[in-house]
Structure formats: structure tokens, C-alpha cells
Amino acid sequence: MSTDVQSINRLLPQTQCRECGYEGCLPYAQALSDGLAAVNLCAPGGETVMLDIAGLLRRPPLAPAKVQEKALAWIDEDACIGCTACIRACPVDAIMGASKLMHTVIRDECTGCRLCVAPCPVDCIHMQPVAADHLPLSRSSTEPEPRFAAAAHARQRYEWHSQRKERDAQARKAKLAEREAAAHAQFQTAP
Ligand code: SF4
Ligand code: SF4
Ligand code: SF4
Known part of the structure; x- marks a missing residue:
């Protein structure tokens, strides 16, 4: 696992709920690290986690895709x-x-x-x-x-x-x- 994936994974709530469309937090972190996922998919994380991810990856913030x-x-x-x-x-x-x-x-x-x-x-x-x-x-x-x-x-x-x-x-x-x-x-x- 690259350092980037670990750093992204640390920002995620770790519920493993799959609301992001991935099989858990780590796969979503991996997809983010690979540039394959949007920054706003973590429903339990909401705006706070979206801003954390966007900040870490230096990508523009987006409105959360789903509110939970x-x-x-x-x-x-x-x-x-x-x-x-x-x-x-x-x-x-x-x-x-x-x-x-x-x-x-x-x-x-x-x-x-x-x-x-x-x-x-x-x-x-x-x-x-x-x-x-x-x-x-x-x-x-x-x-x-x-x-x-x-x-x-x-x-x-x-x-x-x-x-x-x-x-x-x-x-x-x-x-x-x-x-x-x-x-x-x-x-x-x-x-
Ligand atoms: S909501 Fe999730 S964490 Fe809570 S009891 Fe059900 S499966 Fe376990
Ligand atoms: S009936 Fe429902 S709550 Fe009870 S053990 Fe089965 S899944 Fe769990
Ligand atoms: S939606 Fe968020 S908490 Fe749920 S599995 Fe995906 S990254 Fe983890």
C-alpha cells in the first residue's frame, strides 16, 4: 500500500458501509489515490471528509454526492x-x-x-x-x-x-x- 493510500484511508470514517460504491474504505482510498474516484463519495463522512480529501489531494471540492x-x-x-x-x-x-x-x-x-x-x-x-x-x-x-x-x-x-x-x-x-x-x-x- 502506498503512503498516499494510507494517508487518504486515515481520513475516512472506517464504517466500511460501501455507500461510496467501493467494497470498503481502503478500496475507496485506493481509487482516490489512483485518480479514479471523485472526492465527494463518502456519505457518512459528508462535507468534512470531502474537504479533507480534496485538501490532501489538491483537488477542487465538490458538494457531497449523498447525505446520510x-x-x-x-x-x-x-x-x-x-x-x-x-x-x-x-x-x-x-x-x-x-x-x-x-x-x-x-x-x-x-x-x-x-x-x-x-x-x-x-x-x-x-x-x-x-x-x-x-x-x-x-x-x-x-x-x-x-x-x-x-x-x-x-x-x-x-x-x-x-x-x-x-x-x-x-x-x-x-x-x-x-x-x-x-x-x-x-x-x-x-x-
Ligand atoms: S449498523 Fe453496522 S456496525 Fe452497527 S451493528 Fe449494524 S452492521 Fe454492525
Ligand atoms: S433475526 Fe435479525 S436480529 Fe435476529 S439474529 Fe437474525 S438477523 Fe440478527
Ligand atoms: S462510504 Fe465512506 S465510510 Fe463507507 S465504505 Fe466508503 S469510504 Fe468508507
């Missing part, structure tokens, strides 16, 4: 059937629950990305508006400005989430290979 109200996810626990679809969709592991059990949102960790809403088969996840200056939890000790600290925290959680998903996928692959090898060995020794 800040909101946090809330689960109607009486309606939840415990299918775990929302847990799998949340990029920052902000939902707690287990199979066939009620699920709940950890509000401090929710970035408001909305990615859990569509996968819910019973439409029991609702986005509840919060103040425009609301920020998710931040634990970064290296970023002095609150919005960058919150973004750094969300990015860290997204990276942990991605690493865990990758480990799970590798473990599933290894298990499958083991089963296939056992089946093959059984076939070879069959009379």
Missing part, C-alpha cells in the same frame, strides 16, 4: 429469531448473540454502517437516529482528534474481524481437505 443521517442499529429482541445473519454482516463485531438466541447491538461499537439491516430475515433491525456529531467508541491513543481516533478504533476492529474471518475460512478448508483425504483413503483400502 447518523443512526445506530437497534434490534427488536422480541422479534429476533437468532439466525446470526446480522453477526456475520457486521464488519466491526458490534452485535452479540448466538444461534437461536436473542441478539443485541453493542451501541458503543456500532458505526451505523447499516450492513446488518438487509440480511435480517424478519426485519427486526432498525436504525435509530443519533446526534450529527455522534462518534462510535474510540480507544486510539495515537490520534488526538476524536473523529480520527474513532475511525482508528473502527479500523482496528474491522481488521480483527477480517483476520478472524480469514482464519475461520482456512480452518473450514483444512477440515474439508481432511475429510476428503479420509474418504479417499477409505476408498483405496476398500476390498
Whole structure:
């Protein structure tokens, strides 16, 4: 990753919501660095982030392409059937629950990305508006400005989430290979 991409990525809110049309904040940062994306596509970032990007890249500012109200996810626990679809969709592991059990949102960790809403088969996840200056939890000790600290925290959680998903996928692959090898060995020794 070039330094430019890292510098641009640091300016983005790190919700990974894909409202910009890219698969997450880093791909949008990469497209900006390559000169392939407009500076005004980050809906959660709004005008503030657009101005940051335009300033860093020395490009003219543009009106934000999309305006998004800040909101946090809330689960109607009486309606939840415990299918775990929302847990799998949340990029920052902000939902707690287990199979066939009620699920709940950890509000401090929710970035408001909305990615859990569509996968819910019973439409029991609702986005509840919060103040425009609301920020998710931040634990970064290296970023002095609150919005960058919150973004750094969300990015860290997204990276942990991605690493865990990758480990799970590798473990599933290894298990499958083991089963296939056992089946093959059984076939070879069959009379
Ligand atoms: S936070 Fe902004 S840059 Fe990141 S995925 Fe969402 S819209 Fe794209
Ligand atoms: S709980 Fe939903 S809205 Fe909040 S971060 Fe997770 S997926 Fe996004
Ligand atoms: S997707 Fe909906 S029904 Fe499934 S666990 Fe999440 S909140 Fe419950």
C-alpha cells in the first residue's frame, strides 16, 4: 500500500458501509489515490471528509454526492429469531448473540454502517437516529482528534474481524481437505 493510500484511508470514517460504491474504505482510498474516484463519495463522512480529501489531494471540492443521517442499529429482541445473519454482516463485531438466541447491538461499537439491516430475515433491525456529531467508541491513543481516533478504533476492529474471518475460512478448508483425504483413503483400502 502506498503512503498516499494510507494517508487518504486515515481520513475516512472506517464504517466500511460501501455507500461510496467501493467494497470498503481502503478500496475507496485506493481509487482516490489512483485518480479514479471523485472526492465527494463518502456519505457518512459528508462535507468534512470531502474537504479533507480534496485538501490532501489538491483537488477542487465538490458538494457531497449523498447525505446520510447518523443512526445506530437497534434490534427488536422480541422479534429476533437468532439466525446470526446480522453477526456475520457486521464488519466491526458490534452485535452479540448466538444461534437461536436473542441478539443485541453493542451501541458503543456500532458505526451505523447499516450492513446488518438487509440480511435480517424478519426485519427486526432498525436504525435509530443519533446526534450529527455522534462518534462510535474510540480507544486510539495515537490520534488526538476524536473523529480520527474513532475511525482508528473502527479500523482496528474491522481488521480483527477480517483476520478472524480469514482464519475461520482456512480452518473450514483444512477440515474439508481432511475429510476428503479420509474418504479417499477409505476408498483405496476398500476390498
Ligand atoms: S465510510 Fe465512506 S469510504 Fe468508507 S465504505 Fe463507507 S462510504 Fe466508503
Ligand atoms: S451493528 Fe449494524 S449498523 Fe452497527 S456496525 Fe454492525 S452492521 Fe453496522
Ligand atoms: S438477523 Fe435479525 S433475526 Fe437474525 S439474529 Fe440478527 S436480529 Fe435476529
